[in-house]
Amino acid sequence: MAEVQTTEGNEPLHQLLTPDGTAELDGTLSLDLTTVDVRALYRDLVLTRRLDSEAIALQRQGELGLWPSLLGQEAAQVGAAHALLDQDMVFPTYREHGVACCRGVDPISLLGLFRGTTLGGWDPYDRNFNLYTLVIGAQTLHAVGYAMGVVRDDAVGSGDADRDTAVLAFLGDGALSEGETNEAFIWAATQQLPVVFFCQNNQWAISAPYSTQSRIPAARRAAGFGFPGIRVDGNDVLACLAATRDALRRARSGGGPTLIEALTYRVNAHTTADDASRYRSAAETEEWTGRDPLTRMHTFLSTEGLADPDFFSDVDKQSDALAERLRTGCRALAEPGTTLPFEHTYADMPAELRHQMREHHDFVASMERSEASQ
Amino acid sequence: MMLSMVKALNDGMRRALESDRRVLLIGEDIGRLGGVFRTTDGLQKDFGEDRVVDSPLGEAGIVGSAIGLAMRGYRPVCEIQFDGFVYPAVNQIITQLAKIRHRSAGAVCLPVVIRIPFGGGIGSIEHHSESPETYFAHTAGLKVVTCSTPQDAHTMIRQAIASDDPTIFLEPKRRYWAKGDVTDAPDLALDKARIVRSGNDITFIAYGPTVDTTLQAAEAAEAQGHSVEVIDLRSLSPVDTETVVDSVRRTGRALVIHEASLSHGMGAEITARIQHEAFYFLEAPVLRITGYDTPYPPSRLEHDWLPNVERILSATDRSFRY
CATH class of the missing domain: 3.40.50.920 (Rossmann fold)
Structure with missing residues (x-):
């Protein structure tokens, strides 16, 4: 356990890997490293960062309209994702690119929303990873309802490891101020639902610092709702994995919800359309860059002899291959047909909408005919 | 049989609960009390607290959790206690419930019904007599229906629950106690006048x-x-x-x-x-x-x-x- 001085007061910050890459014992969290594929964690950290940097490049080249960067938050996401079982369900915000990749969602499909070829991009049931939710906090209530269904399906506390299911809801520090998030906390608490709220406190909600949202650390809020809260170093992938694994296990066994605050930092601006220099200092960003989640894991693997140079160069090759795949795949994303919006608005398309669709298609066809005849 | 609209709705929901174990009711005061209008009277006793859920006081929570339940395969029927209290849930209704099928290109189906007693004429205080139908009718992705007789209440509530589209089900509260003959034969599709x-x-x-x-x-x-x-x-x-x-x-x-x-x-x-x-x-x-x-x-x-x-x-x- 370490004390990290932050603007919002002292709260124990649980840590298993210090910023300089040294393993540390923690009174609360433990992780048997013989059971953890630490090399896979490192690989996913690298691939997640590469996905992010390639997407930013694609946006700069005009291939994406927008991209919300996760730079600096890789450990929080990869750690949390590695704690999931197949049957667990994830409710992300719009920045959980790392979780999506670890869950097995094709990274190319993450680009469609930001390229404008789709509003979603994948089938949530394929990998038990929901679509991105852009309205802050709204997904926390969906997670609660899904967890209510899990309870009613007797998939909690049955003791069957393949059956017992937890729900992992992601949120940011800004979402703590939303009424819906607070309702979700109440519902989860009073019904002891199998849901884990994973709050990446990246300290900035666009331009609003954490102090705008709260006077106490996020993790401490859980006590007011009646369930455990824990603050972990969000740049420490091992701590994030350990805390999430504990919380998900408790949820699956019927022990109710947990709030995990992963203290991290949004190194880039809110999105590619934002300018962080208008509201925060370069020095602050610089300081957090010094706590980089990848560097410490690299150091840890090297000094502990858990990986050799061949491993690192192989990961770099995988990263290059991913980048190439993203560049090609992004440009190859299918353009949406004009039927698409009409088709999926209702299960049964109303006559009026069918009429509008035909009218639109007839109009488009008539314009094409008139262009052809000119 | 001669039934009031309240009783007709109650019987319609009872039949839906009987015929499909995925149907559940969720709302404020609907269980132990049977709803402030007694529309759900007796249903919690017969179907249990897991299927007739007394919710915390939070309308966004009612609709938001119904969305999650539907994602898990359930068919939730929400009760909003009065027309003027639906607004805290409007974010969930408009930005999520109405759009998720479209957002997911048809992969996610949300068969959620939101029952709302609506309209005036009962001598009530502010927020208890409103007619919010246009807000919902203007939102693509929602169906909005309303009944005027016990027969239609009985038939339409079951049709709404069976529909794969999210449906706002408006109940004319000043007609709640008027009786009418109710038979079992649905004679008209839900979307027909x-x-x-x-x-x-x-x-x-x-x-x-x-x-x-x-x-x-x-x-x-x-x-x-x-x-x-x-x-x-x-x-x-x-x-x-x-x-x-x-x-x-x-x-x-x-x-x-x-x-x-x-x-x-x-x-x-x-x-x-x-x-x-x-x-x-x-x-x-x-x-x-x-x-x-x-x-x-x-x-x-x-x-x-x-x-x-x-x-x-x-x-x-x-x-x-x-």
């Missing part, structure tokens, strides 16, 4: 709480020599344009009657459709008899504010003067 009275000279179009008032006005107009057709719209989104237009093409005149305020309301939409598809058949402009463009008034004034027989007859006279 019903001609509840045939006539040749003018078409009155109403829905929910104003259907009964409109039928009374039709009787009175008949006595003055006008043969009146009355359409109960039932489905506000989608609108059964065909039934409305066919009628107006025969009669050449139309009135639209609703409690919700005038501007941008259902009346505007119905009028636009009539002028578009029955323009050459019209003998007079389509007229609207509605609530005024104010917040709902104190209850001592509500009978002046709500469409009544006299206002409908006066508009009928105006129509025939063209």
